Amino acid sequence: MRTQVAIVGAGPAGLVLAHLLRAAGIESVVIERRTRDYVEGRVRAGVLEQGTVAALARLGLDRRLRAEGLVHTGTNLAMDGGIVRIDMADLTGGGAVTIYGQQEVMRDLFDAAETHGMPIVFGAEDVRLHDIDGASPSVSYRTAAGVQHLACDVVAGCDGSHGICRHFVPEAVRKTFERVYPFGWLGILAEVPPAAPELIYASHANGFALSSMRSPTRSRYYIQCGIDERIEDWPDDRFWDELCLRLGPEIAAGVVRGPAFEKSIAPLRSFVGEPMRHGRLFLAGDAAHSVPPTGAKGMNLAVSDVLMLAEALEDFFVRNDQSGLDGYSARALARVWKAERFSWWFTGLTHRFPEATGFDRRMQVAEFAYLRTSRAAQTALAENYIGLPLDPAAGRPSTEARA
Ligand code: APR
Ligand code: PHB
Secondary structure, three states: OEOOEEEEOOOHHHHHHHHHHHHOOOOEEEEOOOOHHHHHHOOOOOEEOHHHHHHHHHOOOOHHHHHHOEEEOEEEEEEOOEEEEEEHHHHHOOOOEEEOOHHHHHHHHHHHHHHOOOOEEOOOEEEEEEOOOOOOOEEEEEEOOEEEEEEOOEEEEOOOOOOOHHHHOOOOOOEEEEEEEEEEEEEEEEOOOOOOOOOEEEEEOOEEEEEEEEEOOEEEEEEEEOOOOOHHHOOHHHHHHHHHHHHOHHHHOOOOOOOEEEEEEEEEEEEEEEOOEEOOEEEOHHHOEEOOHHHOOHHHHHHHHHHHHHHHHHHHHHHOOOHHHHHHHHHHHHHHHHHHHHHHHHHHHHOOOOOOOHHHHHHHHHHHHHHHHOHHHHHHHHHHHOOOOOOOOOOOOOHHHHO
16 A cells, blocks of 8 residues: 555544645545544543634634634633633734534544545554655554555654654654653533633642533533542542632632533643654654643644644645755744743643742742733733744744645
8 A cells, every 4th residue: 555644643633634635635544543433532622722723624624613612712810819811802913712622623523534535544553664764664554454554755643642653763863851740630521511601720729720611511620639649539529629619719609510421630741852853754743742731732732733744745745845844843843842831831820739839839929910910921821822823933924824
């Protein structure tokens, strides 16, 4: 079998890339270890930056997103009884985010892939990359039918943070940067109306809490928890009590309790591997980097990476110009590091760190007080939250401008 681009992983990075390439007339095959149900069923964040929405719209994948997504023009921070509304629309000249779960995005991507007959191999085991240093790489994998070989021109490593692709960047050239946070997020989904119409990021002496949603009738709540805690230790009643305590009485008054139909604990980590390219292998999304979920940047970063990669691949295959591929890693990393900074900063502002000193705590209080009164500080938060442009310095035209 042969294709132009072999894409490893059918998460948001891999599937959006496959759709972008198809739109550009470039062939790809997606190779995924799990089943469609498994990939689609994973509960992840649900805040789409406007650039992500624009990309899905360009691909004609926004019908359900436009109908069911909730457009939020503001977000809220609560600390020690005070609350600040960040009016994103006012601060950024009309900016907003759209609340639409990653599960819904995945469903739309898979449905459209099926409609267009895009090749996706599910249940591919033992995926290996070959000859990425040369001009004719290939990917091998095992299915029920035996070991398969897919010859290609380029491999896109979109296989997430536990994938194999990043390990094909040799140790000698690879640099990794990591911060592991000393806590996790315990999250639930419940079929109850959300506490408030917009998201609320709350900082409390017991730890962080987040009030979020999937729809007007489905809530998503999180609380900061210890990394060693177990789901079994958090029966629903205990979760609701702790959530309400951390959100404060005013917001808690709006919390509607109900059975949690999903409950999970996720660790928090910041990670970047550099470079995002080796030979004919190009990494995108969680395969190259992770962010703590505080700014909801994970899926959005996966999409911005593949927007850049698809442009570079179009230059390569359609215009016979390799410069985009040569510049891909630096271009993607420039935006990745800004999203890393924002996610790290927002985590630091809103969470309780076990090792924090009295000074550290005063810094959080001072930062919050500054945010309350400074339009400049609020604008900085808002412009990061709605999503930074692909290329702020406009060294090359943005994706939107080229579309
Ligand atoms: N072979 C084939 N597929 C693999 C392999 C492998 N060895 N290892 C992992 N995969 C698949 C996973 O099963 C998953 O479906 O790669 C996919 C990677 O998807 P994500 O982890 O979602 O990563 P990405 O597409 O970069 O999206 C990043 O989405 O899931 C969230 O938390 C994630 O917000 C982040 C964003
Ligand atoms: C979510 O709704 O799952 C969510 C929202 C905002 C975040 C993280 C997760 O920052």
